[in-house]
Amino acid sequence: MFSGLTQTASRQRDIIEVVLRNGWDYMQQLLTGGKADQPALPTPAVLRNILVDLGPVYVKLGQLLSTRPDILPAPYIDALSTLQSKVPPVAWPEIKAVIQQQIAQELRSQFKEIDPTPVASGSIAQVHRAILANGQQVAIKVQRPGIDVIVNQDIALINTLADLASRTDIGKDYDLKSLAAEFANALLDELDFTVEASHTEQLRQNLSTSRWFDPQQLVVPKINLALTTQKVLVMQWLDGEPLLSANLPFSQQEPRIDSARRQVTTLLFRAFLQQIYVDGFFHADPHPGNLYYLNDGRAAILDCGMVGRLDPNTQQILTEMLLAIVDLDAQRCSRLTLQLAKTRRAENLAQLESDFEALLRKYYNRNLAEINLGEVLYEVLQVARTNKLKLPGNVGLYVKALANLEGAARTFDPKFNVLDEIKPLMSDLFRRQFVGEDPLPTLLRTALDVKNLSLRSPRQLEQLLDQVTSESLQWNLNLLGLNGLRITVDNAANRLSFSILVGSLIMGAAMISAEKQTALYWLSNTLFAVASFLGLWLAVSILRSGNLR
Structure with missing residues (x-):
């Protein structure tokens, strides 16, 4: 299956070498021509090491996978969530060339000063x-030179590997x-940083007003x-600094909880609840590095490269799911999970x-404060996977976002409880x-629906009664699970028909042979030959089916 890969680009050989070196047993057996056992993913630690060895693009792929708890179990999500790209920064002359190429005007006319030392460096x-x-301080995020070529090459390779793996049972299960x-x-x-810019502006606009928190205390950077x-x-x-690095002293009156910490966690959590349940557009990667505590006491949300979207129907189901979990x-x-499933x-x-x-x-005898909502939601996804229910990707992003936020909030404020909020x-x-x-348009629509229902119902009931009394009522029934029975009955009927046909041919040939007419001798032999062939074919098919008994 993988012979084509081993004969192409060196990058493909590198992938095979990394897989072999890190000890993915199933893939080792497959690549070395041995007899592979049941298809299986590598262990979380092995998968993490493989992605790290493959380089920055695959680390980014692992980070994306970590946002999909609807696909991978919790141990994989935990292992991939810790992935960080250890990539040395690109030299300033190369970065300057990218900025100069992208910005039409001279840098001097746009920037008074650019610090050549990066404050952060990632895979992209x-x-x-x-x-x-004009004197305004800004942050410039610059794409690494040539990274787009590498990403496109690796995407083509990932698609090829996915196409090959899709032929296995595990590939079909995970699609x-x-x-x-x-x-x-x-x-x-x-x-495409214009996409991130659009996401950031939309998020900033959505969070500029709220009934649940003070928008003045939350910052999304202007683009x-x-x-x-x-x-x-x-x-x-x-x-400012990352949330978990913020130097906020704990309260003297209540040593384990500081009021400033509680205010920040409540602010951030309510902001994300609004994104998910009201706006239907949310920041999908709120890990501690993207949540900041600013020097002026406000909180900030950074890096809107990954977002999730929820339609009103999904929002309603997820809201009811929260209530079902609390109850x-x-x-x-189970009913709500089925409604979410594809x-x-x-x-x-x-x-x-x-x-x-x-x-x-x-959780029956446990206090709400002891319940970890992110953990429960992960288990809900595990139940869906176990029962082969495929949930939309945005549900996985929703669970991952809430779990990340809850984890950061509990670390920042140990007594913080999601359900209490x-x-x-x-x-x-x-x-x-x-x-x-x-509410007025909703009430008007409901009133119109009731009016239409009240006008149509008598006529529809009259038509139904007419059909019942005239015996013209027809029922269209669709019973699930009968396809296998239908196939079995069809096969049995076909075999019975062949048996009758073979018997008829034999009887006809015997009757013609009894007449002892030379002119009909060839017809008798032909009928015997056809009957023998059909009889043999029928016997072989029954033996091959294993249903002789």
Whole structure:
């Protein structure tokens, strides 16, 4: 299967060498021509090491995979979430050339000063501090030279590997071709900084007003759209430090909790709840490095390269799912999971409900403060995977975003509890789901629907009664699970027909042979030959089917 790969580019040989060196047993057996066992993913540690050895693009792929707990179990998500690209910064002359190429005007006319030493360096880009000609301090995010060529080559290779792996059972279960295409699009979006600029501006606009928190206390950096291109992103400079590095003293009255810490965690959590349940557009990677505590006491959200979107129907289902988890309602959780799933049907509904019952039973006698919402949501996705229910990718992003946010919040404020923060907002959430921001149009639409229903119902009921009394009522039934029975009955009927045909041919040939007419001798032999062939074919087919008994 992989012989074509080993004979092409050196990059492909590098991948095979890395796989062999890191000890992925299944792939080793496959690549070396041995007899492979049941297809299996490498262990979380092995997969992480493989991606690190393959380089920055694959580290980014691992980071993208870590946002999909709907695909991978929690141990894989934990292992991939720690991936960081250890990439040395590009020399300033090369970075300067990229900036000069992307910005039409002379740098001197646009920037008073650019610090040649980067403040951060990643697999895709690095960030420099600068001062515009008007004196404003900005951060310049510059794409690494040549990274787009490398990404395009690796995307083509990933698609080839996914196409090959899709022929295996594990490839079909995970739908690797669609997954590869999805991640390829995400990587290409990261190469276009105008996409990140658009996401940042939309998020900043959405969070500029709120009923749940003070928008003045939350900052999303402004983008300088005039200087932003596909490879250069110029944004507002923010003085601060990552949330978990913030030097906030704990309170003397309550040593384990500081009021400033509680205010920051509550602010950030309510901001993300608004993004998810109200706006339907949310920052999908709120790890501690993207959450900042500014020197003036405000909080900031950075790096909007990865976002998620939720339609109103999904928002409503996820809101009800939260309530079902709080109520420990297994039956309702299973029903809502089916509504989220692409197939909308479980192979074994009783097993699905049983799995949810076992999941929630662990929390029956526990206080809400002891429940880790991110952990519960991960387990919900695990139940869906176990029952072969495929959930949309945005649901995985939603779970990962909440889990990341909860993890950062609990580290920053040890007594912070997600469900305690959600409960005061529940009534407002449900009010928004039912009547929206402006209840009058909703009430008018409902009144019109009721009016139309009341006008149509008598006529429809009369037509139904007419059909019943005239015996012209027809029922269209679609019973699931009968396809196998239909095929079995068809096969049995076909074999019975062949048996009757063979018997008839034999009887006809015997009757013709009894007449002892030379002219009909050839017809008798022909009938015997056809009967013998059909009889032999029928016997072989029965023996091969294994249903002789």
